[in-house]
Amino acid sequence: MSYKLTLRTLTLVSTLILALSLIPTLRRLTLLTHHIAPTMTYTREQQIALLAVQRAAILTKAVYKTSAKGTLSKSDASPVTVGDFGAQALIISALKHNFPDDEIVAEEEASDLRSNTALRDQIWAHVQETRLQDEDAEKELGGPIPSVERMVDVIDMGGSKGGASGRIWTIDPIDGTKGFLRGGQYAVCLALLVDGQVKVGVLGCPNLPVDDTARLEASIGQDQTDEGKGVLFSAIEGQGALSRPLTDGPLADGKKIAMRGVTDIAKAIFCESVEAGHSSHGDQAAIAKKLGITNASVRMDSQAKYGSIARGAGDLYLRLPVSQTYQEKIWDHAAGVVIVNEAGGKVTDVAGKPLDFSKGRTLADNKGVVAAPKDVHEQVLAAVKDVLGVKA
Ligand SMILES: Nc1ncnc2c1ncn2[C@@H]1O[C@H](COP(=O)(O)O)[C@@H](OP(=O)(O)O)[C@H]1O
Numbered sequence: 325m326s327y328k329l330t331l332r333t334l335t336l337v338s339t340l341i342l343a344l345s346l347i348p349t350l351r352r353l354t355l356l357t358h359h360i361a362p363t364m365t366y367t368r369e370q371q372i373a374l375l376a377v378q379r380a381a382i383l384t385k386a387v388y389k390t391s392a393k394g395t396l397s398k399s400d401a402s403p404v405t406v407g408d409f410g411a412q413a414l415i416i417s418a419l420k421h422n423f424p425d426d427e428i429v430a431e432e433e434a435s436d437l438r439s440n441t442a443l444r445d446q447i448w449a450h451v452q453e454t455r456l457q458d459e460d461a462e463k464e465l466g467g468p469i470p471s472v473e474r475m476v477d478v479i480d481m482g483g484s485k486g487g488a489s490g491r492i493w494t495i496d497p498i499d500g501t502k503g504f505l506r507g508g509q510y511a512v513c514l515a516l517l518v519d520g521q522v523k524v525g526v527l528g529c530p531n532l533p534v535d536d537t538a539r540l541e542a543s544i545g546q547d548q549t550d551e552g553k554g555v556l557f558s559a560i561e562g563q564g565a566l567s568r569p570l571t572d573g574p575l576a577d578g579k580k581i582a583m584r585g586v587t588d589i590a591k592a593i594f595c596e597s598v599e600a601g602h603s604s605h606g607d608q609a610a611i612a613k614k615l616g617i618t619n620a621s622v623r624m625d626s627q628a629k630y631g632s633i634a635r636g637a638g639d640l641y642l643r644l645p646v647s648q649t650y651q652e653k654i655w656d657h658a659a660g661v662v663i664v665n666e667a668g669g670k671v672t673d674v675a676g677k678p679l680d681f682s683k684g685r686t687l688a689d690n691k692g693v694v695a696a697p698k699d700v701h702e703q704v705l706a707a708v709k710d711v712l713g714v715k716a
Pocket residue numbers: 402431496498499500501502503596597598599601602603624625626627646647650653656
């Protein structure tokens with residue numbers, strides 16, 4: 325009896341010792357699956373980004389339909405509207421709820437709203453009204469912002485300096501604000517940088533056709549209807565690029581997109597900014613001519629250009645600098661670049677260097693943008709260098 329008891333005690337003690345000795349290994353394993361798995365796949369980040377962009381686009385569409393868009397002129401004479409502020413508030417609120425430790429580089433800041441309470445209240449009215457129809461998805465984003473004061477504070481949470489380390493989200497709540505005001509193209513843009521590399525990108529383009537195969541059309545501005553319009557582009561580094569309809573309801577499934585194979589560069593469709601002050605239409609025309617391209621350029625505002633070439637509606641996007649001092653902003657390119665790369669494209673500056681997102685809020689080490697299918701990028705870049713060289 326006492327022998328049996330000792331044996332049982334011994335077995336119990338040794339099982340206990342074994343279990344205790346396994347704890348560090350088990351803990352390491354859980355940490356591994358917890359930390360490495362999500363950051364390697366970025367599925368959750370993409371899901372939240374898609375929903376956040378979708379919700380922000382619902383707001384911008386509602387603002388577009390109102391006559392009072394509350395346009396202010398910023399210090400660089402560029403416009404900002406109720407739509408830009410409201411979309412930024414909703415996106416930051418969703419990011420803070422899901423990823424409280426991540427940094428945020430966003431285009432807008434709230435100082436004007438602290439003195440202009442009329443504009444602040446106009447934004448608040450839209451922010452309060454905007455919900456995702458899908459209640460679970462709305463909950464995933466943390467639900468509504470609780471007060472107008474909180475909304476103003478949230479808008480100001482995008483002031484990170486950016487840089488080469490850690491997780492940094494970058495937001496352009498309305499890219500192509502001038503296009504938005506004209507009824508042209510605009511995009512709600514969100515991307516995640518990890519140690520200076522773009523890992524996830526989402527573009528919401530309410531005025532592009534849903535149909536990935538629709539012919540690319542110049543879109544300077546017209547009265548927009550929602551009929552057949554609205555697309556969400558997304559990409560995770562190394563996992564391809566997707567498009568899906570941008571609706572007000574539950575997220576549709578994504579479809580893989582790819583750039584067109586260009587066999588004859590003379591037949592390529594190239595797109596550029598509407599605004600002549602944002603890129604050199606003259607240099608771009610000279611480059612197209614050098615490549616034998618006779619089709620007129622397709623002019624449209626915003627990163628809708630990146631999305632359009634990524635799905636093969638166009639082929640090239642040229643953004644040649646107009647000024648030697650202007651530095652491109654990271655939020656104007658991050659999402660578009662990962663989407664084009666993942667669709668089989670290549671994006672560099674005019675010197676052939678990849679865009680470097682690790683330099684802070686701007687692409688301080690780059691000048692201009694040349695985006696093309698991988699196979700023809702070198703040929704396009706040679707024409708760019710030729711034209712710029714001739715000018716110098
Ligand atoms: N001088 C300049 N050169 C290049 N880009 C400029 C510029 N001045 C403003 N921009 C940027 O051009 C963006 C629009 O690009 P596009 O011409 O392709 O539509 C603007 O984004 P916002 O509309 O978000 O302010 C703004 O950041």
